[in-house]
Amino acid sequence: MEEVKKTLYSGVQPTNNLTIGNLLGTLRSWRGLQEDYDCIFAAANMHAITVRQNPAELRQKTLALIALFLACGVDPEKSIVYVQSQVPAHAELCWALNTFTYVGEMERMTQFKDKSARHADNINMGLMDYPVLMAADILLYQTDIVPVGLDQRQHLEISRDIAQRFNNVYSPTFKVPEGLYPKMGAKICDLLEPTKKMSKSAENPNGAVFLSDDKDTVLRKFKRAVTDSENCIKYAPETKAGVSNLLTIYCAFSDKSVAEAEREFDGKGYGDFKLAVGEVVADKLAPLQAEHNRLLADKAYLEKVMADGAERAYKLARKTLSKVYKKIGFYQV
Numbered sequence: 001m002e003e004v005k006k007t008l009y010s011g012v013q014p015t016n017n018l019t020i021g022n023l024l025g026t027l028r029s030w031r032g033l034q035e036d037y038d039c040i041f042a043a044a045n046m047h048a049i050t051v052r053q054n055p056a057e058l059r060q061k062t063l064a065l066i067a068l069f070l071a072c073g074v075d076p077e078k079s080i081v082y083v084q085s086q087v088p089a090h091a092e093l094c095w096a097l098n099t100f101t102y103v104g105e106m107e108r109m110t111q112f113k114d115k116s117a118r119h120a121d122n123i124n125m126g127l128m129d130y131p132v133l134m135a136a137d138i139l140l141y142q143t144d145i146v147p148v149g150l151d152q153r154q155h156l157e158i159s160r161d162i163a164q165r166f167n168n169v170y171s172p173t174f175k176v177p178e179g180l181y182p183k184m185g186a187k188i189c190d191l192l193e194p195t196k197k198m199s200k201s202a203e204n205p206n207g208a209v210f211l212s213d214d215k216d217t218v219l220r221k222f223k224r225a226v227t228d229s230e231n232c233i234k235y236a237p238e239t240k241a242g243v244s245n246l247l248t249i250y251c252a253f254s255d256k257s258v259a260e261a262e263r264e265f266d267g268k269g270y271g272d273f274k275l276a277v278g279e280v281v282a283d284k285l286a287p288l289q290a291e292h293n294r295l296l297a298d299k300a301y302l303e304k305v306m307a308d309g310a311e312r313a314y315k316l317a318r319k320t321l322s323k324v325y326k327k328i329g330f331y332q333v
């Protein structure tokens with residue numbers, strides 16, 4: 001008998017440069033997850049337009065994101081890799097789910113409040129509807145598991161609420177998804193403000209290491225990383241945020257334990273330590289960048305991956321949408 005795997009869904013927005021935090025927290029685990037789950041990975045370009053984008057850049061970044069998924073080891077034969085806007089069912093289900101979502105609860109979403117503050121000149125309906133579109137993404141595929149960062153937890157919770165509401169009004173229609181949150185050590189902080197999460201939209205780009213940074217840039221950023229004046233390389237996130245963050249990064253990239261790393265750097269100065277962290281990161285990024293560039297040079301192949309992925313996704317999505325349309329009383333083509 002063929003083993004039935006659970007379905008796992010995740011999406012990434014093709015907007016700003018991704019950082020090593022995104023790699024460690026999300027992308028790096030995808031290769032392995034493909035063994036245990038039927039995986040569906042999306043470039044969430046419909047989410048991206050909730051803040052103003054340059055069209056040519058958005059198109060290019062979408063292609064680059066698909067290439068990055070593959071460079072990180074996602075196998076498009078095994079998993080479904082696609083671009084959200086190429087599957088119209090997302091917008092269609094979003095509309096239906098909007099009628100099961102309250103304005104008040106959307107206004108209270110943390111990310112909506114943050115983004116409204118940052119983009120005060122463009123608080124558009126899409127920005128407010130962002131969580132409902134995300135719920136549509138997840139629910140369309142009868143998803144069991146959604147690996148997300150903690151910043152997306154509230155969005156996943158609302159997806160579960162919306163699914164349950166719909167199921168209660170009609171009859172079981174959607175699977176209610178579970179979150180899969182990264183293990184400890186996955187939280188990577190800004191190099192200049194080590195109590196804040198490393199962010200792709202950080203004010204000072206020197207605080208974040210981007211996946212596209214070359215070796216010199218990586219070394220320079222680590223050289224300038226904020227530490228403290230104790231000259232002691234110990235993991236103590238409460239009192240030594242900078243050093244602890246560097247240790248976390250070092251361990252994640254070298255697959256060493258914190259204890260091993262502390263022993264290795266015992267008695268060494270911060271200068272040597274920062275150089276070592278920079279080197280291990282740059283050396284791990286190099287093959288990923290090479291593979292990314294190789295894929296990007298083959299646009300025809302990437303477009304084929306996108307077209308195949310969209311077709312496979314569409315078939316699954318259509319099934320759920322048909323169920324929904326039937327239950328709510330819509331005629332269908």
Ligand code: TRP
Pocket residue numbers: 009010011012013044047133134137138146147148152
């Ligand atoms: N909102 C997510 C983020 O910015 C991206 C995303 C869109 C997503 N749709 C999704 C993540 C569905 C998980 C599942 O990180």
